[in-house]
Amino acid sequence: xxEGQDIHALPPPEFERxxxxxxxWFDAVEGYLGGLHNGHAPIExxxxxxxxxxRLVRVLASYxxxxxxxxxxxxxxxxxAPNTPFRIFLATQVADEARHLEVLLARISELxxxxxxxxxxxxxxxxxVRFKQRLLELIDAxxxxxxxxxxxxxxxxxxxxxxxxxxxxxxxxxxxxxERVLRDERRHLGFGENEIGRLLASRPAAADRLRVVKRELxxxxxxxxxxxxxxxxxxxxEGPELGRAYLQAVARLGIE
Amino acid sequence: MTDFLKAYSIQYWLESxxxxxxxxxVHGHGPDDHEPDALLEDPTLREQAIRTTxxxxxxxxxxxxxxxxxxxxxxxxxxxxxLATQTLDEARxxxxxxxxxYDLGVKPRELEDVIAAYANPHLIQFAELxxxxxxxxxxxxxxxxxxxxxxxxxxxxxEMMETVNREANPKFARTLAGTIADxxxxxxxxxxxxxxxxxxxxxxxxxxxxMQEEMSYHMLATFADQFRSPEMRAERKAAQQVGNWNxxxxxxxxxxxxxxxxxxxxxxxxxxxxxxxFKERLGRIGLDYRTPRQP
Numbered sequence: 156x157x158e159g160q161d162i163h164a165l166p167p168p169e170f171e172r173x174x175x176x177x178x179x180w181f182d183a184v185e186g187y188l189g190g191l192h193n194g195h196a197p198i199e200x201x202x203x204x205x206x207x208x209x210r211l212v213r214v215l216a217s218y219x220x221x222x223x224x225x226x227x228x229x230x231x232x233x234x235x236a237p238n239t240p241f242r243i244f245l246a247t248q249v250a251d252e253a254r255h256l257e258v259l260l261a262r263i264s265e266l267x268x269x270x271x272x273x274x275x276x277x278x279x280x281x282x283x284v285r286f287k288q289r290l291l292e293l294i295d296a297x298x299x300x301x302x303x304x305x306x307x308x309x310x311x312x313x314x315x316x317x318x319x320x321x322x323x324x325x326x327x328x329x330x331x332x333x334e335r336v337l338r339d340e341r342r343h344l345g346f347g348e349n350e351i352g353r354l355l356a357s358r359p360a361a362a363d364r365l366r367v368v369k370r371e372l373x374x375x376x377x378x379x380x381x382x383x384x385x386x387x388x389x390x391x392x393e394g395p396e397l398g399r400a401y402l403q404a405v406a407r408l409g410i411e
Numbered sequence: 412m413t414d415f416l417k418a419y420s421i422q423y424w425l426e427s428x429x430x431x432x433x434x435x436x437v438h439g440h441g442p443d444d445h446e447p448d449a450l451l452e453d454p455t456l457r458e459q460a461i462r463t464t465x466x467x468x469x470x471x472x473x474x475x476x477x478x479x480x481x482x483x484x485x486x487x488x489x490x491x492x493x494l495a496t497q498t499l500d501e502a503r504x505x506x507x508x509x510x511x512x513y514d515l516g517v518k519p520r521e522l523e524d525v526i527a528a529y530a531n532p533h534l535i536q537f538a539e540l541x542x543x544x545x546x547x548x549x550x551x552x553x554x555x556x557x558x559x560x561x562x563x564x565x566x567x568x569x570e571m572m573e574t575v576n577r578e579a580n581p582k583f584a585r586t587l588a589g590t591i592a593d594x595x596x597x598x599x600x601x602x603x604x605x606x607x608x609x610x611x612x613x614x615x616x617x618x619x620x621x622m623q624e625e626m627s628y629h630m631l632a633t634f635a636d637q638f639r640s641p642e643m644r645a646e647r648k649a650a651q652q653v654g655n656w657n658x659x660x661x662x663x664x665x666x667x668x669x670x671x672x673x674x675x676x677x678x679x680x681x682x683x684x685x686x687x688x689f690k691e692r693l694g695r696i697g698l699d700y701r702t703p704r705q706p
Contacts, residue, residue: 226482226491230498233479239505242475246502249479253495256488272488291483 193265194258195331200265203326208266211329214321214386216278217379219259219271221314224287225343226252228306231294235302244346248307251339258332265328282378286310289372300354300361301368304410307347309369312404313376315340316397321387344404351408365410376401439507439589444582446514449653456653459646461515463572465529466633467508470565473538475501477557480545484553486608493600500593507586531636533706537561537629540622551608552619558597559605559692560626566594567685571677574664579650598692606696620701623693627703631682635706638678647674 190196203211229248236242263271290310293302315337322333354361377398384394435442450456478497485491509522517525541556573587609616637643662669667680690700 223488223491226495230479230482230495233498234476239472239509243502243506246475246479246498249482249495250499253492257492260488294483 191335193261193332194254194335195262195328198327198331200328201326203266210386210388211326212263212266212268212274213278213280214383215259215263215266215329216275217280217283217382217386218314218318219256219263219275220279220283220287221310221379222252222256222259223275224283224290225306225310225314226256227287228290228294228302228310231291232299232302232306235294235297235299237299241350248343248346251343255336255339258336262329262332280379280382282375282382286372286375286379289375293368300351301364303347304351304365305368305372307343308351308405308408309372309376311340311344311347312401313379315344316400316404317380317383320389320393320397321383324387324389348408355409362410369405369410373402436585436589438510439503439586440582441585444585446511446582447580450580451516453649453653455642455645455649457515459642461512461517461525462529462642463637464508464511464515465526466531466534466637468505468512468526469530469534469538470561471501471504471508473541474557474561474565475505476538477541477545477553477561480542481550481553481557484545484548484550486550490604497597497600500597504590504593507590511583511586531633533629533632533636537626537633540626540629544622549615551605551612551615552622554605554608555619555693555696555698556622556626558600559602559696560623560630560689562594562597563688563692564630564685566591566598567681567688569594571664571669571681575662575669577662578659579662602692602696609697616698620693620699623689623698624701624703627686627689627701628706630685631703632706634678634682638674643674 226249229245229252233242233245233249236245260271260275263274268274290302290305293305318333318337318340322330322337325333351365355365380397380401381394384397389397446460450460475498478494478501482491482494482498485494512522512525513519541553541561544552544556569587569591573584573591576584576587609619661671665680665684667677669677672680686700686703693700
């Protein structure tokens with residue numbers, strides 16, 4: 156795109172082609188991923204006591220399962236996608252999710268754990284582990300619409316809400332990692348909302364199947380929020396806010 | 412194992428590609444590069460360029476489907492992350508070669524019809540053989556098919572095409588040079604990772620070697636269709652009549668003058684180069700090369 160051209164001023168087909176392209180991804184990440192090590196800027200570590208460190212590792216372990224679900228989910232969606240621009244967008248999402256997994260595992264290492272994958276296995280919350288299994292089952296069953304909804308609306312909303320809340324209370328290094336991850340999640344969520352919104356506008360009956368998926372997975376999402384709220388030290392009144400923010404985000408599509 | 416995979420991390424990808432050989436490119440070439448006028452103005456040359464580029468798009472679509480499909484069956488997180496970088500590379504290749512079709516005058520609404528009309532049936536069968544393994548979540552066979560056979564073929568085809576286009580079409584040559592740099596990384600992963608997995612699963616050898624034999628046959632049949640076609644002869648005749656075809660240094664690849672040689676000679680050099688590389692690389696990972704039947 157020529158310099159200074161507003162991408163939002165493009166006609167809809169051209170806009171869609173551009174935002175789903177590798178070139179667009181490349182321009183987007185170039186700004187906030189340059190000069191980083193392990194996904195964060197060179198920031199001095201804030202001292203954490205053993206209990207704080209253990210709590211942080213537990214919540215990061217759950218985030219790693221969420222990102223691993225997103226990585227395997229997005230890669231599975233590439234095969235199910237109905238056209239090439241979707242496949243290209245999802246391929247950029249695959250790389251984003253792999254980066255998130257890499258930097259979160261690296262953060263666990265930085266906190267003094269030599270085998271971060273073993274910590275993920277040991278500490279991850281059961282709700283997110285089960286969510287990952289169900290997402291991959293939807294993909295294996297070839298359910299493009301349900302899997303896209305579970306991945307790019309439900310999972311991405313869950314991560315967006317949780318990471319946003321955590322970034323407000325986290326130590327400076329973890330905050331920097333999470334804030335950079337959040338910028339990617341915004342793109343993924345936008346794609347999911349856009350495509351599911353378009354689907355529901357053209358075929359309202361599809362909402363029935365998505366409601367079934369949502370009802371089943373909501374319980375797992377809300378369990379995961381409860382675990383995360385406890386580990387990131389939210390107050391009794393702030394904790395339920397995560398669930399409410401998530402439900403509002405999903406309700407925007409009209410799937411109650 | 413994990414240590415060598417650090418060189419294939421997302422961080423490494425970000426450091427090597429966006430700030431390395433992809434810096435300042437648009438769709439894989441310089442922002443001011445264009446297809447040569449002679450190519451765009453001559454219907455024979457343009458049609459043959461479209462036909463050739465369609466094969467590249469078909470191959471890269473297969474590579475995108477295979478690399479993303481293999482992530483779910485990868486046995487460790489580091490391999491999944493490497494395959495994620497490969498997925499992104501393959502998506503970029505699909506995009507840059509699709510863009511070349513647009514640059515050659517194909518309209519976006521015609522794209523799928525043009526691909527369906529020109530994609531070689533043997534190349535489609537080659538892709539189906541690989542994607543069967545990927546769909547069955549057979550990681551070992553899938554990586555051999557993808558990172559040794561498909562990438563090995565692509566590497567040599569791109570290298571030959573980059574040589575022939577270096578002076579005749581610098582825009583296309585630069586796009587190819589970027590994809591060659593990617594393929595070099597992919598080929599390395601296939602050899603490193605798969606050797607240990609083949610040793611762990613000796614019972615899979617026969618099935619993988621059969622796949623190699625079949626994929627190799629379809630590759631040779633694709634080359635035969637391309638190089639022995641009347642369209643290829645017409646293209647070379649048309650090229651000799653325009654522009655700077657006979658100017659500058661002769662493009663030489665594997666000892667063959669690509670400008671002067673008969674298409675059959677080029678086909679033979681390409682097939683021999685790829686099959687010799689297959690044999691060496693399969694041997695390094697503990698597999699026996701099987702000679703394919705000739706088309």
